[in-house]
Amino acid sequence: MTELHITTPDGLRLWSESRGDPADPPVLLIMGANTSALGWPDEFVDALVAHHLHVVRYDHRDTGRSTHLDITDYALTDLARDAVAVLDGHGIATAHVVGLSMGGTLGQLLALDHRDRLRTLTLMLTAALDVDFADSMRRAVEGEPTDLPTPTPRIVTAMAHRADPAPDRATALHRRIDEWRLLAGEEIPFDAEEFRRWENAVIDHAGSYRQPSAHAFATPVPTERGAELRHVTTPTLVIQGPQDPINPPPHGRHLADLIPGARCATIPGLGHALPGALHRQITTTITDHIGHFERTTA
Numbered sequence: 001m002t003e004l005h006i007t008t009p010d011g012l013r014l015w016s017e018s019r020g021d022p023a024d025p026p027v028l029l030i031m032g033a034n035t036s037a038l039g040w041p042d043e044f045v046d047a048l049v050a051h052h053l054h055v056v057r058y059d060h061r062d063t064g065r066s067t068h069l070d071i072t073d074y075a076l077t078d079l080a081r082d083a084v085a086v087l088d089g090h091g092i093a094t095a096h097v098v099g100l101s102m103g104g105t106l107g108q109l110l111a112l113d114h115r116d117r118l119r120t121l122t123l124m125l126t127a128a129l130d131v132d133f134a135d136s137m138r139r140a141v142e143g144e145p146t147d148l149p150t151p152t153p154r155i156v157t158a159m160a161h162r163a164d165p166a167p168d169r170a171t172a173l174h175r176r177i178d179e180w181r182l183l184a185g186e187e188i189p190f191d192a193e194e195f196r197r198w199e200n201a202v203i204d205h206a207g208s209y210r211q212p213s214a215h216a217f218a219t220p221v222p223t224e225r226g227a228e229l230r231h232v233t234t235p236t237l238v239i240q241g242p243q244d245p246i247n248p249p250p251h252g253r254h255l256a257d258l259i260p261g262a263r264c265a266t267i268p269g270l271g272h273a274l275p276g277a278l279h280r281q282i283t284t285t286i287t288d289h290i291g292h293f294e295r296t297t298a
Contacts (some may be wrong), residue, residue, distance in 0.1 A: 005065075006058075006089030008082055015065035016058035016086050020049040025119070025294055026092045029057040030083055032101030032125075033215040034162070036064030038202045039100075044279050051287040056095070058086045062214035064206050075219035076102070080109035087117055096290045098122040101246065101272065102215065105129065109221065111232045111259075120293045121232075122286050124239040125272050127247045128255040130226020149248040158182055163213035172209035173199055185243025185271025194276055229258040236262040237289040239282070241270035263289075 006014045017037060027048060031039040037057040048055045059066035061074070061082060083106055087095055096119045099107030104126025111121050127133060131148060137159075140150035158179050166172035173196060180195045203209045236259045240252025249266075256264035265285050270278055 004089060006085055008061075008085040010078075012061050012067040012069075012082070014058050014061065014067070014082060014086060014089075016056060016089065018054065018056045018090060019045055020054040021052070022054050024052045024054040025290065026054045026056065026090075026095040027290070028083065028087060028092070028095040028097050029055060030097065030099040030103030030106050031057070031060065031063075032103050034060075034063060034212040036060070036066075036202060036206060036212075038064065038198070038205050039274075041198050041274060041276070041279075042201075043276060044274055044283065047279055047283040048287065051283070051291075053096075053287070053290070056086060056090055056092070058083075060215070063212045064202075069214065072214045072217040076105060076221050077109060077113070077219075079215075079218065080106045080113065083110060084114050084117060093117070094119050096120045096122070096293070098124065098286060099126065100124040100274075101126055105221065108229065108232075111234045111236070112225065112228050115232070115234055118234045119297075120290055121234045121236045122239065122289060123236065123255060124282075125241050125244050125247055125252075125270075126255065127251050128226050128258055129221050129229060130223050130258070131251070131254075132220075132223050134220065148251055148254060151247075152182075152245040155182055155245045162211050163216075166209060166211070169203065169209045172203070172211065176211070180273055182245060183271055184273040184275055185241070185245065185269065187243050187269040188271075188275055188277055191275065191277070195273075226258065229255075230260065232259045232262075235289070235293055237286070238262055238264045239270075239285060240264055240266045241272060242266055243269060243271035246272045 002018045004016050029040045036059045040057050104123040136150045140156050176199045238252045238256040256262040
């Protein structure tokens, strides 16, 4: 395991970590909004490494041990460029990119603006660039109809209170576990102790129990860019969670339909979280996608 602090072209420092043999195919994991690298649990990362992959995860700006800014004056396109800076910092020319939630948004931007850096793309629990997420949140609260399902009102309410300061670590942990309970869905039994262990690690890593929230204020991607997905050439896998309360089905199918040749895989019981009970199925689905590319291009 190697830790590396990377300086971006605009002077920010990003904490990153690599695991596995650098001679193995590289995988870049991109987490969702306001979530550090440890949003990818150690067990999940190690399962990918066990498939003979060299895995890199990193803290977005304003999360974990990366630079925290006083003002959110950046765009999601800047966060996508951060991902490229991580690849550069690790000396990786091309990588298999796996993005979850907002990380899936960044993955789409990489496929459009930095396609020469991608071997394959896996988009998990995310929405297509032609979906106005902020408007979907508003419509969820107001009950307005949409072409694609909106997030559940309970999730919108929970996310709206994410930035409320907690008086102590125990309260912060309790709030985080309650949020994960909503995100994980109701089909798979929720293991509160598992998520408590992971969130304790997240807090220790950051050195703070304050919940990050800056990414909610980043400038979004114009929905018009969704039309560009029809020109993506990167082999793409979309993973849909049938229990996902943020991007419910058929968001995954819609995204896959926009990208030529993309495949949509549904993981039964999957919500908007990475419970240990589903790690094997998720990582096998991802590594099958990566392995097909590596075999056909060898």
